[in-house]
Amino acid sequence: MIYKKDANFPYPLLTNTSTSYESSQFILDVDLQENASTYRFNITYNIDSDFMNRLLEKEQAQLILVIQSKDNKFYKLRPSDTYVEISKSRISVSKRTSIQLHLQAKENIHFNDNNDLSGIYQQYRDVIMVRKHSTLGFSNVVIFDSRSNKPLDLFQKKLDPTLLSDIKIELGYETIIIHYKSEELQFNNLPMSNSLNNPYIYMGLQKALQRFIVNNGDDEQVDLEEIELPDDQLDLKLYNLMKKKMIREISIDTIDEVIYVISEKILEKFTAAVKGLSSNGN
Incomplete structure (x- = not known):
């Protein structure tokens, strides 16, 4: 699913509006290209948290691109991936398509060395543990309007x-x-x-x-x-x-x-x- 508003989680979450992190930027930008048979979603993103970037480098967390149109599609990304290319037979891009990037835990994540936390979470980071497959953060939502560039x-x-x-x-x-x-x-x-x-x-x-x-x-x-x-x-x-x-x-x-x-x-x-x-x- 795509989170369009602040969501309540029982642990600190990295989002652009989060107060759980000292610096909480998770910015996504998407440029869509297409030809007769495929869509290509060119992706750039920026994550401010050193802790989250380390999790990605160590493959303890992964990026999930969520594309919401007539249905929801999920695509796993490596940190080095710059685009996702999808056959038009596998996805329907409607007049208004929403795209968001999620951070997901690939194993149980302990926050004891997460120095990016703020406020009360910094005091209790030694006891914070997020389970495997849980969401660690999500980016802004990019809305693609297919009515443009006609x-x-x-x-x-x-x-x-x-x-x-x-x-x-x-x-x-x-x-x-x-x-x-x-x-x-x-x-x-x-x-x-x-x-x-x-x-x-x-x-x-x-x-x-x-x-x-x-x-x-x-x-x-x-x-x-x-x-x-x-x-x-x-x-x-x-x-x-x-x-x-x-x-x-x-x-x-x-x-x-x-x-x-x-x-x-x-x-x-x-x-x-x-x-x-x-x-x-x-």
């Missing part, structure tokens, strides 16, 4: 009857703008109109990624691990989106592969929408 957030739609073409793709300061000559081209009167617009989304991503390569590479490819953060705001959004999806490089030849990874199967959704219209006799 490719469709990059887009704007505008109507312009004066266009000399049916649609026009414009690369704005922060967004990709799709200009439509008529409302009919937006399919607003049909169910799943958003999915029916996905070919235009695809065209916009192609154009934006081509410019990204020109702006940030050698006209042919870009190594995302090596470049500086882009100054252009649209390029920066595309950069962050690709990094979140664990893409390391992009070239003119791999643009379509990159779009497949970052676009959440928009052409499959378009095909499903068309099939839905066909099955309804439209």
Whole structure:
């Protein structure tokens, strides 16, 4: 389980709000990346307590990563682990996923040499013993909102009857703008109109990624691990989106592969929408 409020334990517990320790920081930071088949939770943490760090080094305690979404998942970590990679078939990441790091005793832990305790616990540390498998502490809760970093957030739609073409793709300061000559081209009167617009989304991503390569590479490819953060705001959004999806490089030849990874199967959704219209006799 994830502890979102102070919990009462019959022994001193290391938490960010604990008064049982002189210095009680247990800070967790998580960055989530994904591709078509896996989620990668990149983890950094800091524990102020020398006593707890010694327990981890001696393997008397262990770290447990708790991921709470539609269900709870638990993953044992070594102190040197910097990420957990999980198949999408094994975990469901909902619109709001909570993540917390727990310290768990791997054997009975005596607190007689725990010099980090404060107050009354310092006086009675010689008689404090925490049993095997008990929780020794827990971090802050990191909340991941899967609604962020969506490719469709990059887009704007505008109507312009004066266009000399049916649609026009414009690369704005922060967004990709799709200009439509008529409302009919937006399919607003049909169910799943958003999915029916996905070919235009695809065209916009192609154009934006081509410019990204020109702006940030050698006209042919870009190594995302090596470049500086882009100054252009649209390029920066595309950069962050690709990094979140664990893409390391992009070239003119791999643009379509990159779009497949970052676009959440928009052409499959378009095909499903068309099939839905066909099955309804439209």
